[in-house]
Amino acid sequence: MSVRSAVNGFFFEPVPLGRVAAMRFLAGLYVWIEWWAYMPFIFRHRFVPEELYQPLFIGRVLPLPAPNYWIVTGTLVVMLAAATPMMFGYRPRLFGWILFAAYFEWMIIANSYGKVDHASFGFMTLLLVLCMMPAGARWGDREHLSERVGWGFKLVQIGVVCTYFLSAWAKFRYGGFDWANSGVFTWAIIRRGTVFSNWMLDFPWLLHLAQWGMIAFELLTPIVLLVYRWKRLQYALIAFLYCFHVAVFAALGISFLPHLVAMACFLPLERLDPRATVRRLRARAAARRAAPTEREPEPQFESGP
Incomplete structure (x- = not known):
């Protein structure tokens, strides 16, 4: 097998159209869940003073206006209004x-107030890719x-894996080996x-081992x-990977729900x-x-002489 055919087989592996319809539904469903259950704090930014807005680089380049009540509310309305027909395959x-x-x-509204999450990177890639998928995909x-x-x-799969791999790179970039030997898990x-993780405080060596294991795990995800x-x-x-995130949620209450939705594109949906x-x-x-x-047979009675 030549290098060219191997590369083409990797990047252009044929996938059934039914997976597109399933991923559209999951993506739209997550959008409905996110704003009221997963990250409701984003909608509360409509009450935050504009002076606290620290836009991301892309928000400064475009440029985008500072969020206010009407911008945040309007963005949510448009987002939900578009997610509903898309998830059911109407003009997807x-x-x-x-x-x-x-x-x-x-996402710019969510990440422009001092904290930037990386759990939505794969999901953003998924939404962009779904815009260019065949419109006639059916379940x-x-x-x-x-x-x-x-x-x-x-x-999307590369974006999902990069979420793990680049997370390890960021740990080395900002903390070096001190991150693995620090008390970050503590x-x-x-x-x-x-209750699933508090017992680990009595075993600091186990936490250090888990931190090194985390880095090794993230570097091996490719x-x-x-x-x-x-x-x-x-x-x-x-x-x-799904079990890993379930364990993290049980131990720390940290959920990567948009990341898990994007990761579903690996599965034969x-x-x-x-x-x-x-x-x-x-x-x-x-x-x-x-x-x-079926009727029960009626009892038979013998007649006398």
Whole structure:
């Protein structure tokens, strides 16, 4: 196999169109969840004085106005209004671009007050990619394969992996090896610990070991991309990543929900078809109603002489 064919096989691996419909639904559903359950503080920025606004670099370049009550509220309304038709496959490209633009502004509002989160990087990439996916994608379509879809989802997958890998790079950039030998996990547990993690405070050596393990884990995440030919192994690694985030949430209450939504593009979601599932359930219910009920045999009495 030549290098060119290997590169093309990696970046343009054909993916069924059914996965596009599933990812559109998940993306729109997450947008509805985010503003009131996952990150409700973003909407509260409509009451924050404009003097506290410290725009990101992209916010200074464009430039974008400082958020106020009407800008924050209007951005949310547009975002939710565009997410609804897109997630159900109605004009998904048109409403996908509107959603991406609104969510882009939403993230600038969220990250321009002194704290920048990296959990939404892969999700932002997903929204951008979905704008350019085939409009006719339908749930459960496993027959029609597209290299174009494979290219788009590969970019999302790279963004997901970069979220881990560049996190380790940032640790070395700002903290060096002192990060791994520091008390950052101890501080995190003291601040946000739960019943699942407070016991670890009695074992500081275990926390230091976990910090080194975290760096090693993040540096090794590109393996998920390299094993794309061995799907079962790749799915097992993705399952491990999901379990890792469940453990982090149980220990510290920290959730990477948008990142987990974007990571779903690794999975064979084209096997899901809600309409077919509903039809099967209805058919089974109708078959049960139509089936004749078995009557118990009537007792037979012997007649006397």
